[in-house]
Amino acid sequence: MTSSVAVRRGTYVDSVRLMQVTREAGRLPGITAALVAMATPTNLELLAAMGLARPDGAGPDDLVVALEARDWEALSRAFGVIEEALARAAGPGAPGGFAQPGPPRTVRSAARRLPDANLALVSVPGQHAFTEAMDALEAGLSVMVFSDNVSLEEEVTLKEEAERRHLLVMGPDCGTAMINGVGLGFANVVRPGPVGLVAASGTGSQQVVCLLEAAGIGTSHVIGVGGRDLSEPVGARSCLRALGLLDADPATQLIVVVSKPPSPEIAAQVRDAATGCSTPTLLGFLGLGQPDLTSLAEQVVAHLGRPAPSWPRWSGEPGQQARPGALRGLFSGGSLCEEATAIAAQALGPIRSNVPLDPAWALPDDLRPDGHVMIDFGDDRLTTGRPHPMIDPTLRRERLAAEAADPTCGVVLLDVVLGHGADPDPAAWLAPAIAAARAGGGPAVVVSLCGTPGDPQGLEAQAGQLAGAGASVHLSNAEAARQAVALVRDR
Amino acid sequence: MPITLPGAASLALLPLLEEPPRPARVLGGWPGAAHLGTASGEVVTVVGPGGLRLPNAVVVPSPWEPPAGGEVLVGGGGLAAGASWRVRVVRTWDPAPRLGPVDASRLPSRLEGLQAGLVAAGRHPWTSFPASLVAALARRDLGGAVAAAQPLLGLGPGLTPAGDDMLVGMLAAVRHLAADGDVAGAWGSEIAARAGEGTTSLSATLLRLASRGQILPQVGQVLQALATGSGLRRALHGLLAVGHSSGPEMAWGLLWGGLASVGRAGEVP
Numbered sequence: 001m002t003s004s005v006a007v008r009r010g011t012y013v014d015s016v017r018l019m020q021v022t023r024e025a026g027r028l029p030g031i032t033a034a035l036v037a038m039a040t041p042t043n044l045e046l047l048a049a050m051g052l053a054r055p056d057g058a059g060p061d062d063l064v065v066a067l068e069a070r071d072w073e074a075l076s077r078a079f080g081v082i083e084e085a086l087a088r089a090a091g092p093g094a095p096g097g098f099a100q101p102g103p104p105r106t107v108r109s110a111a112r113r114l115p116d117a118n119l120a121l122v123s124v125p126g127q128h129a130f131t132e133a134m135d136a137l138e139a140g141l142s143v144m145v146f147s148d149n150v151s152l153e154e155e156v157t158l159k160e161e162a163e164r165r166h167l168l169v170m171g172p173d174c175g176t177a178m179i180n181g182v183g184l185g186f187a188n189v190v191r192p193g194p195v196g197l198v199a200a201s202g203t204g205s206q207q208v209v210c211l212l213e214a215a216g217i218g219t220s221h222v223i224g225v226g227g228r229d230l231s232e233p234v235g236a237r238s239c240l241r242a243l244g245l246l247d248a249d250p251a252t253q254l255i256v257v258v259s260k261p262p263s264p265e266i267a268a269q270v271r272d273a274a275t276g277c278s279t280p281t282l283l284g285f286l287g288l289g290q291p292d293l294t295s296l297a298e299q300v301v302a303h304l305g306r307p308a309p310s311w312p313r314w315s316g317e318p319g320q321q322a323r324p325g326a327l328r329g330l331f332s333g334g335s336l337c338e339e340a341t342a343i344a345a346q347a348l349g350p351i352r353s354n355v356p357l358d359p360a361w362a363l364p365d366d367l368r369p370d371g372h373v374m375i376d377f378g379d380d381r382l383t384t385g386r387p388h389p390m391i392d393p394t395l396r397r398e399r400l401a402a403e404a405a406d407p408t409c410g411v412v413l414l415d416v417v418l419g420h421g422a423d424p425d426p427a428a429w430l431a432p433a434i435a436a437a438r439a440g441g442g443p444a445v446v447v448s449l450c451g452t453p454g455d456p457q458g459l460e461a462q463a464g465q466l467a468g469a470g471a472s473v474h475l476s477n478a479e480a481a482r483q484a485v486a487l488v489r490d491r
Numbered sequence: 492m493p494i495t496l497p498g499a500a501s502l503a504l505l506p507l508l509e510e511p512p513r514p515a516r517v518l519g520g521w522p523g524a525a526h527l528g529t530a531s532g533e534v535v536t537v538v539g540p541g542g543l544r545l546p547n548a549v550v551v552p553s554p555w556e557p558p559a560g561g562e563v564l565v566g567g568g569g570l571a572a573g574a575s576w577r578v579r580v581v582r583t584w585d586p587a588p589r590l591g592p593v594d595a596s597r598l599p600s601r602l603e604g605l606q607a608g609l610v611a612a613g614r615h616p617w618t619s620f621p622a623s624l625v626a627a628l629a630r631r632d633l634g635g636a637v638a639a640a641q642p643l644l645g646l647g648p649g650l651t652p653a654g655d656d657m658l659v660g661m662l663a664a665v666r667h668l669a670a671d672g673d674v675a676g677a678w679g680s681e682i683a684a685r686a687g688e689g690t691t692s693l694s695a696t697l698l699r700l701a702s703r704g705q706i707l708p709q710v711g712q713v714l715q716a717l718a719t720g721s722g723l724r725r726a727l728h729g730l731l732a733v734g735h736s737s738g739p740e741m742a743w744g745l746l747w748g749g750l751a752s753v754g755r756a757g758e759v760p
Contacts, residue, residue, distance in 0.1 A: 010516075010518065010559065010560065011519070011559065012518040012519025012526055012559065012650055012691075012693070013519060013521075013650060014519075014521045014523075014524070014650065015649040015650040015651060015734045015735050015736070015737060016734060016735040017521070018648065018649060018650055018735075019648060019649065019735040019736065020735075022648060035648070036648070037647065037648045037649070037652065038645070038649070038650060038652055038690070038691045038694075040644070040645025040646070040652055040689060040690045040691065040694075041644075041645060041688070041689055042642060042643070042644060042645040042646040042647075042652070042654065042689065042690075043645060043646065043647070043652065046646070046647075060645060060688075060689070060690050060691045060692065060694075060695075061518060061528070061691050061692050105552055105553075109494075
C-alpha cells in the first residue's frame with residue numbers, strides 16, 4: 001500500500017466538478033482511498049487521522065489531493081487522471097486574457113465590437129424599432145428597419161437623422177433588400193448583374209428581380225426604402241439617398257425605381273434626381289392606369305438589349321373552367337395585391353380591398369363583403385401579434401377554405417413568394433388546399449408564384465405541385481391577374 | 492476597446508464596492524461564477540444571468556470566465572479587469588430575506604415537515620448530526636456552541652466544505668428563527684471571526700454573511716416557508732438543487748438550527 005498528498009496552490013474549482021473528480025479518482029483501479037478537498041485546517045487534520053502526510057504550507061484556499069493506492073503505478077496513473085480532470089475544470093479562459101463576454105445587448109455596443117460594420121438590421125416589435133434604429137444611426141450605421149407598425153413621425157425623424165449623418169434608412173416595414181448579393185429579410189436567390197433597384201415596395205421588387213432572373217439578367221443591389229418613403233411627409237428621403245448610392249456603384253449599369261405613384265411634387269423630385277444620375281434610371285410608378293411590374297421588367301430587358309422574354313407558366317389542368325362568381329384575391333405581398341387589384345379593376349370595375357386603390361372600395365372590418373375582393377394579409381393591421389403570411393399561412397388557409405365553400409366565389413387568386421425568409425415549403429399546405437377547393441366544382445385557382453430556380457424551395461418543384469393540384473401558375477403576377485380576370489369574365 | 496457591463500450588487504458588498512479600488516485576485520472562474528479574493532479575505536463573486544445568486548454576488552448580464560490568478564480591481568463603484576472588462580454597479584439587491592413575525596408555536600411541526608422532506612428526497616447529510624452544538628444552542632450556552640462548531644469549520648469535501656455549508660444553514664436559521672437574538676447573534680459573530688483562519692476565503696465570506704442573515708435566495712425561501720407554513724416543498728426542492736452537496740448540507744443546517752431555535756435539542760433525524 002502506498003499513498004501521496006499533493007497540493008495545488010490557489011485552486012478554486014466548482015464544487016460539483018470537485019465532487020466528480022473525487023468520485024472518478026476513487027473508482028480508478030488500485031485506488032483504495034481518495035480525498036480531493038480544500039486544505040482547510042480541519043481537512044488537514046482529517047488527512048493526518050487517515051495516516052496521510054500533512055502537506056507543508058498549504059492554506060485554506062489551496063486544493064489538496066490525497067490518494068492511497070495498492071501500488072505506485074496505480075497512484076501515478078490516478079494523479080495523472082486527476083490533474084487532467086482539474087485542468088479541464090479550470091475553465092476555458094486563456095492565460096493572461098479574459099474570456100469573451102456574451103453577446104452585446106445594444107446595437108451601439110455591437111457596433112463598437114465590429115468597427116468595420118456599416119449596416120444594422122432592426123427586426124423587433126414596432127413600438128421598439130425607433131429606439132433601436134436611432135441607436136444604430138448614432139453608432140454611425142445605416143439601418144434596415146424590417147419592423148412594421150412604426151409611426152410616420154418616427155420614420156421622418158429617423159430619415160432626417162440619417163440625412164444629417166449621410167447614412168441610409170431602409171424602411172420601416174422594409175421586408176426585402178439585397179446588398180452586395182447578400183439578401184436581407186425576404187430575399188430571392190439571384191445572380192449578380194447590372195440592375196440596381198430602389199424599391200418602396202417589397203414584393204414589387206421581388207417580382208421584378210425574379211422576372212429579370214428568368215430573363216437571364218442579374219441584380220447588383222436591391223435597396224428597400226419602405227412603402228411610405230415617397231409620401232409627402234417623408235419626402236422620398238431614402239429614395240433620393242439610394243439613387244445617389246447606386247449611381248456611385250460601378251456594378252450598377254441601370255437603376256430601377258419601384259413605387260406606388262407619389263404626389264406630383266415628390267414625383268418631380270425623384271425624376272429630377274434620376275435625371276441627374278449618370279446611370280440610366282427607369283421609374284416604375286405602379287397603380288391604376290400605370291404600367292405593371294411585368295411591363296417594367298420588360299422595359300429593363302429591352303433597355304439592356306436582350307430578347308423579349310416569354311414568362312414561365314405552369315398548368316396541370318389546361319382549360320381550367322371557373323364556376324360563376326366573383327374574384328377573390330388572397331395575397332401575402334402588398335404590392336402584388338395592389339398590382340392585381342389595379343389590373344382587375346380595369347376589367348371588372350370596383351374591387352373591394354383592405355388596401356383599396358380608391359377609398360370608396362375599402363372593405364368592412366370583417367373582410368367579408370360580396371363581389372370582387374382583394375385582401376392583403378400582410379397589411380399591418382393583420383400582422384399585429386402574428387407572423388407575416390409569407391411565413392405563417394394560417395389566415396390565408398382558413399380564408400381559402402371559406403372561399404371554396406362560398407358559392408359566390410368563382411375564382412381565387414393567390415400569390416406565393418419564395419426565397420430566404422419565406423415559408424420553406426408553401427406547396428406542402430397550399431397544394432392540398434387547392435385540390436380540396438377544386439374538388440366538387442369549387443372555384444378556379446390561379447397562383448402568382450414569385451421565385452427563382454435558386455431559391456431554397458425550388459421554383460419548379462413548387463410550381464409543379466401547385467399546378468398538379470389544379471391551379472394555373474404564373475411567374476408574372478400581372479399575367480396571373482389577367483388570367484383570373486379572364487376566368488371570371490368567361491362566365 | 493473596454494467592455495463595461497452594468498452590474499447588480501448584493502447590498503452586503505456595498506461598503507467594499509464604494510471604497511476606492513483595491514487589488515484582488517481571481518481565485519477561480521467557470522461558467523456561471525468567478526470568485527475574486529481581496530487581500531483582507533473578502534470574496535466577491537461575479538455571476539452571469541441565471542447563476543447562483545450568492546449573497547456576495549455581483550450579477551452581470553453576460554457570463555465571465557477569467558483565468559485563475561488574474562488581477563482585478565474591486566471598488567470605486569464596480570470591478571475592473573485591466574482595460575478590457577469593467578462592471579459598473581447600477582443597482583443593488585438585498586440578500587437578507589424579510590420573514591415578518593414568526594409564530595414560534597408553529598415552528599416545530601413545520602420543522603418536522605422539513606425533516607420529512609429531506610428524508611423523502613434521500614439527500615442525507617455528509618456531516619453527522621451535531622448533537623452537542625444543537626444542544627448548546629438550545630440551552631443558550633454561547634461558549635459551548637462556539638466550541639462545538641469549531642471542528643465543523645472547513646470540514647469535508649467541496650469548495651465550500653460540507654461542514655461550512657451546514658453551518659451556513661444553522662447560522663441562517665438561528666439568525667432568522669431564534670427567539671433569543673442575542674445568543675444567536677453572538678454565536679454567529681464568533682463563528683464568522685473564526686472562519687477567516689479556518690476555511691476557504693469563499694466559505695469564510697459566506698459564513699460571515701450568514702451570521703448577519705444574508706444568504707442565498709434558495710435558503711431564504713425555505714426560511715420563508717417555515718415562517719409562513721406554505722410552499723415548503725417547492726422551496727426545499729429549489730435548495731436541494733444548489734451545487735453538488737451544498738444545497739442539502741444547508742438544508743440540514745436549517746433543520747438543525749431551527750430545532751435549536753425552538754429549544755428542541757434531542758431530536759435526531
